[in-house]
Amino acid sequence: MSLAVNQIYHGDARTLLPQIAPDSIACSIWSPPYHLGKAYEQDVTYTEWVDLLQEVIRLHYALLKPGGFLVVNIADILCFPDPSMPRIQAANVRRQRCDVTREDVLAARASYPHYNRYQLAELLGCSEQTIDRRLNGNNIRGGKYAPQTRVQLVSQIIEQAATAANLYLYDRRIWVKDPAWENSQWHSLSYRAIDEFEYLFFFWKPGITVVDRSKLTSEEWAAWGSRAVWTIRSVRANDDHEAKFPLELPRRVIKLLTFPGDTVLDCFMGSGTTAVAALQQGRQYIGIELLPHYVELARQSCAAEMRRAAMVQEMGGTHQAEIDAVQLSLLDKH
Ligand SMILES: C[S@@+](CC[C@H](N)C(=O)[O-])C[C@H]1O[C@@H](n2cnc3c(N)ncnc32)[C@H](O)[C@@H]1O
Incomplete structure (x- = not known):
């Protein structure tokens, strides 16, 4: 039996993805672990992490609808420890070394x-x-x-895995988020930039893709639909999940690439952001998440969104009109 829509499943993406009905997903959007040492990726080596990404991408070919999309949100690894890297001879001209022995x-x-x-x-x-x-x-x-750190690009890993899976890189966009200044080790004595952007890679499964430009307004096309750079504030609160993406991110992708009634997948579901965005846009969702407490959190997020939508409807307003009004106020000014 295939996984049912509008459910969050508990388990490993690699085990559950093969249980999704073939050719059924209009768009899969997810943000995997970034190999940055978050709690949920503590015991995963770099090689295991690359294997996970490759396998999850490989499994997407069968489940995507022909003409459908896989959208991956990910960032480069900015502090990748590399013991083979020669030590940078950084002379600090401003702050002389303390001569206490x-x-x-x-x-x-x-x-x-x-x-x-x-x-x-x-x-x-x-x-x-x-x-x-x-x-x-x-x-x-x-x-x-400590070993030296260098930048490790991730685009090559993602692109190679997708190409091997017969998925084609259709588009790429940059998400500009709030600058993260926390890592003082990174920028106290260096010429490196701080962490302030992530990628969105859009892969396409060959097949018929209906291109209906009327699904976005001309303001939406100008503000983000046709724009390669999306400026969206990051989610600051991380008390319930430490790496949420903002709702606006899956909302845009879902609105751009799918139609009402389509099914959207997130196999690294976390707190349930993609499912909530799908519900708000009148799409169905399937969620997969490894950690039980996040599964519970995602289910609660969906239940809360459904309650909110029901209330809005009871109050006479249409659900969609209310969401659109909020979203319009969030549109980028550039
Ligand atoms: C970057 S977070 C995604 C956050 C999500 N976009 C949100 O807004 O809440 C990645 C999630 O993938 C989950 N995860 C890690 N390995 C997984 C696996 N093998 N299968 C399914 N989920 C996994 C983690 O527990 C974490 O919640």
Whole structure:
């Protein structure tokens, strides 16, 4: 028996995707783990992660409708540890290296055995990080003993997997999100840019694709339908899920690539964002998620959206009109 529509399934995408009816999905949109060490990908090696992406993409050919799309939202790995990379000789001209030696710290500790590292730092006129580094040879931020990091592009992995699966790269867009300044290790002493964009890769399964330009208004075409760069605020709140994409992202993709009644798939469903966007656009959905607490969260998100839609209808407004009004106010100004 095939997986039913309008359900969130608990399990591994690789096991459940083969259970979806062949040629049934108009559009699959998902954002996989990014190999950034999030809680849900802690034990997965880089090779296993690449294998997961390749296998999930391979499994898409059978389930997509001919003429349908797979849309992958992903980002490059900006701090990819590479022990083979020569160490960057970064000379800091502004902030001279502290000249307190390990011997100085050991001498101070011998004279003041009860001092903690903050007191030793005050005594020697340096930071407590320097005390820690001199005593333990380590650095809270990784320091000189950590492997060098470089950028690892992901587009090649995704594109090669899709090409091998007979899916064609139809389009690509950039999602510009809020700049993430948190990683001070990354930009304190370097020429590197901060993390502020992700990709959307659109793959197409050969077949008849109905192109109906009237499904977006001319304002929508001008604001985002024809635009390669989408500026959408990221989801700041991560108390229930640590890597949600904004609702506006699947909403645009669903509106652009599908018709009412079509089925939309997200096999890395997380908190249920794609399912909610599908419901709001009058589409059906199938969700797959590995972690039971996220399955529960996604089911709750869908139930809440259905309650909200029912209330709006009861109050006399049509559901779609209400959503469109909110979405219009969100449209990019550029
Ligand atoms: C980047 S998050 C997706 C977040 C989602 N777009 C949202 O807005 O909430 C990736 C999700 O994939 C799930 N996941 C990881 N490996 C998986 C697998 N093999 N099969 C299904 N889901 C998986 C994780 O638990 C996580 O919730």
